[in-house]
Amino acid sequence: MSTFDAEWLALREAYDLPARSDEVEQAFIQALPNDRVQLMDLASGSGATVTALSHKLRQSGRQEQNWTLIDFDAGLLARAVEKHAGKPDLSVSARTVNLATDLSALPYQDIDAVTASAFFDLVSQEFIVELVGHLARHRLPLLASLTYDGRTEWTPHNGSDATILGAFNQHQTGNKGFGAALGPNAPAILAGELEKAGYRVIRQTSDWVIPTGHLPMQTALLEGWLQVAMELEVDPRIRANWDADRRRQMAANGLSMTVGHVDLCAIPED
Ligand SMILES: C[S@@+](CC[C@H](N)C(=O)[O-])C[C@H]1O[C@@H](n2cnc3c(N)ncnc32)[C@H](O)[C@@H]1O
Numbered sequence: 413m414s415t416f417d418a419e420w421l422a423l424r425e426a427y428d429l430p431a432r433s434d435e436v437e438q439a440f441i442q443a444l445p446n447d448r449v450q451l452m453d454l455a456s457g458s459g460a461t462v463t464a465l466s467h468k469l470r471q472s473g474r475q476e477q478n479w480t481l482i483d484f485d486a487g488l489l490a491r492a493v494e495k496h497a498g499k500p501d502l503s504v505s506a507r508t509v510n511l512a513t514d515l516s517a518l519p520y521q522d523i524d525a526v527t528a529s530a531f532f533d534l535v536s537q538e539f540i541v542e543l544v545g546h547l548a549r550h551r552l553p554l555l556a557s558l559t560y561d562g563r564t565e566w567t568p569h570n571g572s573d574a575t576i577l578g579a580f581n582q583h584q585t586g587n588k589g590f591g592a593a594l595g596p597n598a599p600a601i602l603a604g605e606l607e608k609a610g611y612r613v614i615r616q617t618s619d620w621v622i623p624t625g626h627l628p629m630q631t632a633l634l635e636g637w638l639q640v641a642m643e644l645e646v647d648p649r650i651r652a653n654w655d656a657d658r659r660r661q662m663a664a665n666g667l668s669m670t671v672g673h674v675d676l677c678a679i680p681e682d
Contacts, residue, residue, distance in 0.1 A: 418457075418487070422458070423628060423632060424530070424629070425460050425463070426629075427621070428460060428464070429463075430621070431618040431619055431620050432529075432557055432675060433617075433618050435616055436555070436675040437464075437468055437555065440525070440555040441465075441469060441472050443677075444553070445524055446473070447474065447475050448474070448475060448477075449469060449474050449478070449525070450478045450522060450524045451477065451479050451523060451525055451527055452482060452518065452520075453480070453527045455511060455528055455530075455534075456483045456488070456492055457485070457488045457530075458492045459493075459495055459504070460529055461528070461529045461557065462495075462496050463495070463496075464529070464557070465527065465555075466496070478505075479496075479502070479504045480505055480506070480519065480522075480523065481506040481507070482518065483506070483509070484508060484509060484510045486506075490506070492504065493506050511535075512539070520547075520549070520552060521550060524553075525552050525555070526547060526555075527554070528554075529556075529557035529558045530557070530558045530559070531556075532594065532599075533584060533598040534588040534589070535590040535594060536593065536594065537601055537605075540594070540602055544605045544608075544609050547606075547609070547611075547678075548609040548610065548680070553680065554611075555675075558673045559598045559599045559674050559675075560584065560595070560596060561599050561617075561672045561673060561674050562672060563670075564577050564670070564672065565669065566668075568666070570658070572650045575650055576637050576650075576651075576654055577637075579637075579640055579641045579646050580636075580637050584596060599674035602676060606678040610681050611678040611681065612680075612681050614679075615674055615676040617675075619670045619673055620669070620671040621668075621670050622670070624667060624668045625665045627662060630669065633669065634655070638654075
């Protein structure tokens with residue numbers, strides 16, 4: 413499982429969509445102009461945020477949506493633009509930008525609001541402080557969806573769950589291109605920086621629920637957790653036993669999982 417691979421993004425989308433908080437998204441939509449909206453989505457990948465929000469914007473009566481998608485992966489952006497082409501009220505353009513170095517070059521002055529999903533756990537505190545500075549200067553609302561918050565539960569429980577999760581959460585704070593990543597601390601830090609800058613923050617959990625029998629998603633996650641546990645030198649016997657138990661349960665349709673995320677929307681206070 414690579415974090416940014418198109419196949420992985422497509423697999424996770426089926427769990428992202430129902431997990432997203434409608435309450436948070438509606439609060440964000442209410443903060444937008446009534447008719448025509450200009451949105452910039454950071455780290456868009458293959459355009460999951462447009463998929464999630466465009467019909468809700470339409471239902472809310474917005475007549476026209478213009479999205480600018482930002483990512484450093486031109487291939488993912490091309491898929492996103494293609495996926496959303498041909499809808500009369502929706503235009504999607506893309507810019508290939510390395511957000512780790514060029515955050516200040518984005519067109520904040522031309523947009524009404526910023527969105528991002530599955531992104532802020534990858535970035536550093538410095539990145540958040542800089543981004544919040546740009547948002548506050550331009551009084552832009554933010555929708556930050558599906559930020560990982562460190563909670564993962566497996567049913568049934570296994571005595572090594574805490575060891576595997578501890579290794580994974582530690583790995584989440586490694587450098588993902590932005591310096592030390594916030595990982596599970598991202599939701600709290602993002603909310604805190606936004607509040608300090610005078611934003612009203614609305615947040616809800618948006619956990620993935622992965623029921624028994626959902627083997628492609630469960631296998632992808634299991635392989636990711638085990639890879640990280642290996643990299644962090646978790647005892648090989650613990651890894652092998654945990655892997656064997658979990659695979660046996662999956663084969664018998666007897667394993668379910670939840671993975672904790674937070675959705676957050678931030679509105680500049682008057
Ligand atoms: C987990 S994916 C989320 C993609 C999409 N927002 C979604 O919800 O499916 C993270 C995205 O961040 C992008 N990304 C990571 N580092 C980046 C950087 N330095 N500059 C621009 N994009 C970056 C990746 O290319 C990837 O598309």
